[in-house]
Amino acid sequence: MAKSATALLREAQQLGAVIRETVSNAPVRYAPRSAHDPRPWVIHEPNLDRDFRLTGRECTATFPDQARTVPADLPPAPAKQSTSA
Numbered sequence: 001m002a003k004s005a006t007a008l009l010r011e012a013q014q015l016g017a018v019i020r021e022t023v024s025n026a027p028v029r030y031a032p033r034s035a036h037d038p039r040p041w042v043i044h045e046p047n048l049d050r051d052f053r054l055t056g057r058e059c060t061a062t063f064p065d066q067a068r069t070v071p072a073d074l075p076p077a078p079a080k081q082s083t084s085a
Helices: 005-014
Strands: 018-021 041-045 050-054 059-062
Touching: 005 018, 005 059, 018 041
Parallel strands: none
Antiparallel strands: 018 059, 041 050
């Protein structure tokens, strides 16, 4: 059975990676509400002074000496639709 996105991110974090939200590249923290929390990652939005919860698929691991990386056995996150006129 394949590991979950969160399990892969936690392993990367133990190896020195910084976990970031995929779209904004803002850092996130691991703060599960329970053992099986589907949204264990938290991003803080300072302009709203509010925290938002994320799934592991909405995050990526960035290593200090490498470009942005994504766990190899997970499909890429869906692209956001552009709303330009």
